[in-house]
Amino acid sequence: MPKNLTHIFIVESDFTYTEAELVQGLKARNQRVFSYLYDHYSPALYGVALKILNDENAAGDTLQEVFLKIWRNIDRYNEEKGRLFTWMLNIARNTAIDMLRSKSHRLEQKIQDVGDDVHLYTGHLTVYQSTDHLGLSKVLEKLNKEQRIIIDLAYYKGCTQEEIATILNIPLGTVKTRTRLAMIRLRNLLKAL
Numbered sequence: 001m002p003k004n005l006t007h008i009f010i011v012e013s014d015f016t017y018t019e020a021e022l023v024q025g026l027k028a029r030n031q032r033v034f035s036y037l038y039d040h041y042s043p044a045l046y047g048v049a050l051k052i053l054n055d056e057n058a059a060g061d062t063l064q065e066v067f068l069k070i071w072r073n074i075d076r077y078n079e080e081k082g083r084l085f086t087w088m089l090n091i092a093r094n095t096a097i098d099m100l101r102s103k104s105h106r107l108e109q110k111i112q113d114v115g116d117d118v119h120l121y122t123g124h125l126t127v128y129q130s131t132d133h134l135g136l137s138k139v140l141e142k143l144n145k146e147q148r149i150i151i152d153l154a155y156y157k158g159c160t161q162e163e164i165a166t167i168l169n170i171p172l173g174t175v176k177t178r179t180r181l182a183m184i185r186l187r188n189l190l191k192a193l
Helices: 019-027 031-053 056-076 084-101 103-122 126-130 136-141 145-156 161-168 172-191
Strands: 008-012 015-018
Touching: 015 019, 019 031, 019 056, 019 084, 031 056, 031 084, 056 084, 136 145, 136 172, 145 161, 145 172, 161 172
Parallel strands: none
Antiparallel strands: 008 015
């Protein structure tokens, strides 16, 4: 690409914007410029979010948040520090990382994992197979189904008791009781070995 065309963006076949005009349009809250920006840059920004989050729905939500941040924070953009596209990529990357670290995203992933593994609760849980060399799979099978699910979520998926209550849609007190009873039962079963 010729050097003098590196800052030109084509809106329509007969209309072009320079990067400076795009920034000026965004700062003026020109919705036509913003629509152009969304139409032409959302695939690249979505790709950044998807690569980090590995979840299409979360990446879509993140993309919306990214464009809100661009709209709200365009006055913070400094052309001396870098290109507009680089600035937008950094917003996308940082927003996706923030989403990845957020408590709600981690809970959503755990809920998704439980949904994917629901067929496992009818008998053996696959995580038990990895501990079978310790003989724990046979011990864990002796727990009732509700206790096995609680132990799986708490110890193998890393859920807190509050998260388990949310995932299973049961009161927190019930989760605590089932956990305590499961631990007592496991202790007694392991003593008998």
